[in-house]
Amino acid sequence: MVFTSARVTVDEFERIAGWRLKPEGLCRGERCVPFRSNDPDVVELDAVAEALAMPLVRDERHGLWALGSEAGTTALRSAVAPDLELPDFRGGTFRLSSLRGTKVVLVAWASW
Amino acid sequence: MWQELRTELRPQGLEIVTVALDARGSETAGPWISKAAPDHPSLIDEAHVVDALFGIVNVPSGIWIDEDGVIVRPPEPGYPRRPAFLDRVVPPDASPAERERIELVKALHVDAERYVAALRDWVERGGESPYALTPVEVVRRSRPRTIEEATAAAHFALGQALHARGARAAAVGHFREAHRLQPTNWTYRRDAWSLAGTDRENQYGTNWVDEVKRQGVENYYPRLRL
Numbered sequence: 597m598v599f600t601s602a603r604v605t606v607d608e609f610e611r612i613a614g615w616r617l618k619p620e621g622l623c624r625g626e627r628c629v630p631f632r633s634n635d636p637d638v639v640e641l642d643a644v645a646e647a648l649a650m651p652l653v654r655d656e657r658h659g660l661w662a663l664g665s666e667a668g669t670t671a672l673r674s675a676v677a678p679d680l681e682l683p684d685f686r687g688g689t690f691r692l693s694s695l696r697g698t699k700v701v702l703v704a705w706a707s708w
Numbered sequence: 709m710w711q712e713l714r715t716e717l718r719p720q721g722l723e724i725v726t727v728a729l730d731a732r733g734s735e736t737a738g739p740w741i742s743k744a745a746p747d748h749p750s751l752i753d754e755a756h757v758v759d760a761l762f763g764i765v766n767v768p769s770g771i772w773i774d775e776d777g778v779i780v781r782p783p784e785p786g787y788p789r790r791p792a793f794l795d796r797v798v799p800p801d802a803s804p805a806e807r808e809r810i811e812l813v814k815a816l817h818v819d820a821e822r823y824v825a826a827l828r829d830w831v832e833r834g835g836e837s838p839y840a841l842t843p844v845e846v847v848r849r850s851r852p853r854t855i856e857e858a859t860a861a862a863h864f865a866l867g868q869a870l871h872a873r874g875a876r877a878a879a880v881g882h883f884r885e886a887h888r889l890q891p892t893n894w895t896y897r898r899d900a901w902s903l904a905g906t907d908r909e910n911q912y913g914t915n916w917v918d919e920v921k922r923q924g925v926e927n928y929y930p931r932l933r934l
Contacts, residue, residue, distance in 0.1 A: 598866060652862070655882070660870070662862040662863070664859050664860070664862035665759075665761075667857075668853065670847055670852055672847050677779050678762070680727075682727065682752065682757070683752050685742075696776070698723045701722065703725065703770050704726075704769045707902075708730070
């Protein structure tokens with residue numbers, strides 16, 4: 597999750613991070629973490645990092661910020677699969693939730 | 709590699725979704741996907757978000773997800789068939805380094821036959837299969853996420869983003885930091901090394917053989933707990 601500013605629009609944050617800003621907080625799927633933003637259109641990444649227990653790493657020279665994964669838990673917080681959204685190799689967008697109703701084996705591989 | 713199993717098991721209700729952990733994306737993964745001509749979704753994950761989301765640390769890794777979107781097996785080594793490297797013969801004229809590498813690769817734990825048999829059982833029997841784990845067991849078996857590992861994900865993402873912007877030296881710095889923070893994550897290591905090409909040992913001061921030996925060949929692919 598890489599950003600080009602420490603303050604990002606809610607639209608950009610939601611698109612990159614996959615979390616949604618709702619009245620009850622930051623939500624991903626059914627899970628919500630308490631969070632309030634003073635500005636309804638902008639979030640501060642350091643506040644997000646604190647709320648979600650995600651380390652925020654800054655590369656000042658290149659003007660980039662990255663949020664890591666959630667710390668202090670297990671990689672899977674629950675057995676409910678996170679709604680993975682990634683491009684397919686033809687450039688389209690794929691959402692794991694589109695296969696609800698089907699058994700899935702998700703296979704990670706690499707060309708290297 | 710998965711197309712054959714997909715053809716066999718799709719009529720019984722299984723879909724395969726492959727995710728290529730390639731920082732250069734379709735540029736490097738695309739030709740392999742095109743050659744395999746898969747019928748299943750074939751995704752590209754330049755920043756290795758599946759490492760952060762699911763706890764993947766090596767490839768190939770498989771995650772089983774049921775019809776309700778519930779994970780029934782967390783990431784584990786997933787070969788759809790016995791890989792050729794297990795049966796490689798050391799050529800008589802192999803250098804000591806080549807010999808060591810081949811023998812190390814042959815010593816990796818891979819049990820494709822049992823893995824695929826378990827998969828067929830789950831596809832047929834669903835929740836009745838002994839290989840479908842309970843939600844509590846799935847979470848229990850998933851990797852602990854320390855602050856170091858969580859931070860490694862941020863450094864890897866920065867490294868990938870900087871490399872894509874042409875800031876290669878800066879990218880290496882972040883990749884090295886990701887490797888230091890999560891030394892057991894092979895996708896972070898090997899993808900970064902591949903970006904460095906033949907200069908990888910200069911840039912990273914290590915190599916696959918040395919790292920596998922340091923961490924123990926038995927830990928590269930943990931034994932399947934079926």
